[in-house]
Amino acid sequence: MTSEHTPTPEQAATPARPLGRELIVQEAIAMIDEHGLERLTMRSLGARLGVDAMALYRHVNGREDLLEGIVAALVDQIQVDPDGRLGPTEGWQGLLQWLARSVRQIAIDHPRIFPLVATRHPAAPWLRPPLRSLRVVEDFLRGLTDRGFSDTQAVETYRAFTSFLLGHLLLEVAAAGATTGPVEQPLDEGDADLEPHDQSLDVTDYPLITRTRALLSEDHTERDFEVALEALLDRLDLALSQ
């Protein structure tokens, strides 16, 4: 009877038994979405599932493995090919556009998890986040080679495309996280001395920043994403035709 109350009064208990890797990962994702990564703890996750923390270890090889599972779960949501098989009318451009938007949607839905997808070490050095599962890469390569790409071209496109996705989406979710609230503090605000490291920073010494402040704060993430994607497609198209 040492702890009768639930340690975190998040939700009392058992959202959907039977306990298993799937459910655990799912609930962990929800938890990060709601409170951020640092608040995902074995104990809190266990509590949320109405179960002792140690129970999780029956289904998951420790916290690292859990994070791995979370990343894998998100990556598995990526659809390389739309359901209604897109005809070769659109060609590879359509495929890449679809895929890009698919990945983008996932990133936006889980802005606090995407950094994990971006930075955790993939299973093999040639897997490039965010397209970091064998299934996705296979489908990607097939999609392109089916549409006339040589193996080399397909692989080069894989590299260019992942770089594009990673840069744009990571910046987009970072911006999203900044507005939503970066971390979720446990409700204190006693600011220390020792150079308070100004929160709302002073910009007066930087004339150009001051001048462009409004411009800098504008949000064009979606448009930027689309035009950069278009530019990439153009570039690839050019590279193909020679």
Add this chain to the structure above:
Amino acid sequence: MTSEHTPTPEQAATPARPLGRELIVQEAIAMIDEHGLERLTMRSLGARLGVDAMALYRHVNGREDLLEGIVAALVDQIQVDPDGRLGPTEGWQGLLQWLARSVRQIAIDHPRIFPLVATRHPAAPWLRPPLRSLRVVEDFLRGLTDRGFSDTQAVETYRAFTSFLLGHLLLEVAAAGATTGPVEQPLDEGDADLEPHDQSLDVTDYPLITRTRALLSEDHTERDFEVALEALLDRLDLALSQ
């Protein structure tokens, strides 16, 4: 006398007194470079500096602040403008090329720290990693406006350029980290049961991956970086001329 030996026998003591924020951050950077982020601990860092862990708190506002300092230190190394002022002969292309390579060099020198630069929340939502300090952004905007960019163009370029850098460099250092050794385990290898989650993954079910395995493993990071940069510059040039 509870702990007479140094907790981590890394280096006995005092590499360069006077203790201070600067020195602490510097040594922390060295430590991450050598052993990885998760092995950077207040106690180990203190030990490395020949000092009690708590001494660090006199100069640093806790671990988070230390990480902030590390990121800031790296970003401060970025040189927007070469020392020998480059004439307007090169124009803005030269500037961006120089800057890109400057940032890239830093990323490569600290592959285990760059992810921090990439993913930690900047001081303001409109600061975009890796160009995430006021000084760098100011110099960046000045460099461009000095060369004929409008404010809007300069800001748009800032966005495009940071996306480019982040995507390419993050993937490059991830690949680097994968070869060097991702984490630095404390020397055990007793593999658990529970689906060993295959380390050297099996690729036989993925014909296209199998076929392009060699291609996928080739390393073209530098070339890719340069050609993507060139493409970006072309795109910007085009956007400028209309």
Add this chain to the structure above:
DNA sequence: ATATCGGGTTTACGTTGTAGACCGGTCACG
């Protein structure tokens, strides 16, 4: 009926970040 075992619990330990008390030297000032 009884042995097995999957899957939960309890307890305990080591490691981490960090608060807070202590404490010794140095330096300003009466």
Add this chain to the structure above:
DNA sequence: CGTGACCGGTCTACAACGTAAACCCGATAT
């Protein structure tokens, strides 16, 4: 020339975390 402040180190302590190990119990197989 004391004497107090204070700067910057130490020591001790604690809560939170990940997780190993032992336990335990109900269903199921023999």
